[in-house]
Ligand code: GDP
């Protein structure tokens with residue numbers, strides 16, 4: 001299970017800049033908490049040896065009134081979820097009274113703290129650090145989030161503070177089952193689907209397990225195949241009181257996506273596709289997971305609505321045109337056979353073994369058909385390819401001037417390999433290496 005790190009500090013100290021540097025995310029996942037003005041943002045940081053979930057908490061002023069009180073409440077929630085805290089301060093403004101107030105709050109949590117003294121670019125770093133040394137925090141580091149300096153050291157200081165991952169062996173595939181995460185916005189129908197798939201007795205068992213911090217893994221057998229459903233919101237529902245407060249738990253969603261091989265994103269057909277659905281899909285792709293999109297509540301739509309919905313899907317899902325879309329009714333149980341088949345296929349594609357000789361032949365063919373545009377009179381050369389991992393299938397290509405290969409050409413290659421190996425239902429990674 002991915003550990004969680006919260007970024008806290010006054011408004012404007014550079015928390016969201018740091019968040020972006022750590023997660024490099026296209027879009028942050030935002031918790032839907034009605035009535036809260038500043039939302040928490042969530043993303044996965046993969047800069048160090050171990051990934052973790054980073055939470056940008058918005059602002060905390062140290063004054064508990066009005067809008068600030070709301071923000072403070074947000075921050076407290078984030079601190080509650082985190083295993084380690086990054087306290088961000090502004091080297092240019094120096095140590096302000098509010099910083100002290102915030103630190104007191106952080107210390108009360110008893111969680112390990114790393115102090116990031118931000119905006120040290122162009123400043124005397126030692127002088128900047130000296131002012132904040134009064135806080136007496138052992139891990140005090142200079143940072144320039146805007147210039148991406150100090151982020152690696154920050155991650156290096158954080159990792160030893162995080163709890164060990166007890167489930168690593170499971171994440172690596174302790175058995176032969178397909179690990180599936182079913183994610184989606186509140187009311188998409190996740191629990192209804194899980195209930196359908198498992199039957200009521202199983203759910204009672206999982207309720208007991210749900211009292212711990214550990215992710216729940218529920219075994220499922222269908223048509224002679226074994227699956228493990230990971231930490232599905234639907235499985236947890238009855239066990240967790242907190243979920244009443246935050247029904248859509250972004251952290252659990254990110255954690256279960258990270259532990260799964262195949263992610264099923266459930267969307268409500270009656271709402272076409274919401275931005276949050278697209279963000280979820282984008283995250284599954286960024287994580288390299290095999291992907292199936294389940295359009296639920298298909299039973300409730302008339303012919304006209306179905307056509308509207310299909311059109312919206314076609315338009316907005318172009319960036320994952322390789323992903324299978326299945327139309328289901330979790331309530332009535334229709335489409336589930338097709339859903340399971342799509343999961344099995346996506347898993348097979350994501351874990352397929354590709355051979356170096358064959359990959360190189362395919363690369364040569366792709367290069368013959370269409371060469372990358374010249375860079376200052378020279379064509380980038382692509383010499384040979386070999387596999388670099390699976391789930392997602394990764395293809396390493398060696399050549400020269402590969403730095404200059406444009407995104408469009410990379411996409412062309414991806415499409416070529418995808419077609420050749422019928423890699424449907426999974427993202428593909430292409431990595432270029434200079435030289436032999
Ligand atoms: P937040 O309110 O804590 O999330 O702060 P932001 O990330 O929105 O940053 C506030 C302002 O500080 C923005 O104008 C950033 O461009 C600027 N900023 C952030 N990091 C740095 C830094 O490392 N150096 C400098 N000079 N400015 C920064």
Ligand code: GDP
Nearest residue numbers: 186187188189190191192234297300329330331
């Ligand atoms: P979750 O928040 O994603 O776990 O969603 P739930 O499983 O709790 O479902 C939310 C609501 O949608 C409930 O009232 C369900 O009965 C309803 N629902 C779920 N699946 C379907 C379906 O396939 N068709 C229809 N018409 N309603 C459904």
